[in-house]
Amino acid sequence: MKTVADIIGMLYQELLSICEQRGISLGLDIQHPSVRIPEKKLQSVYDFFQSQIERALQDCGDGDHITISQSMTADDIVLNIKNSGRTLEEKTRESLKKKGYEVRARYGYDTNVSLKIPY
Numbered sequence: 001m002k003t004v005a006d007i008i009g010m011l012y013q014e015l016l017s018i019c020e021q022r023g024i025s026l027g028l029d030i031q032h033p034s035v036r037i038p039e040k041k042l043q044s045v046y047d048f049f050q051s052q053i054e055r056a057l058q059d060c061g062d063g064d065h066i067t068i069s070q071s072m073t074a075d076d077i078v079l080n081i082k083n084s085g086r087t088l089e090e091k092t093r094e095s096l097k098k099k100g101y102e103v104r105a106r107y108g109y110d111t112n113v114s115l116k117i118p119y
Contacts, residue, residue, distance in 0.1 A: 023062035059085030
């Protein structure tokens with residue numbers, strides 16, 4: 001099993017370089033880096049990070065920020081991508097919700113897309 005730190009660590013260095021080139025600040029808020037992701041959920045975690053980091057990069061420009069975070073509830077590992085770029089359109093929000101993601105996006109506020117992994 002891979003830990004949260006293993007997965008995010010792979011992505012962070014490449015993402016940091018891209019963000020620096022585009023003038024986007026990148027933050028991390030990892031509360032439990034040593035938590036292991038269940039093997040059967042790894043692909044959905046990879047898919048989440050790939051799609052939501054790509055979306056955040058498309059929505060952000062110079063002066064915006066992206067934050068990758070991880071927290072835990074009593075039952076779940078919560079992975080989150082937050083950005084200050086363009087607000088999601090309703091159609092995109094609904095599409096993300098159908099994939100099982102939690103979405104909070106409102107014009108003038110940050111966009112947050114989360115994936116909960118049962119622990």
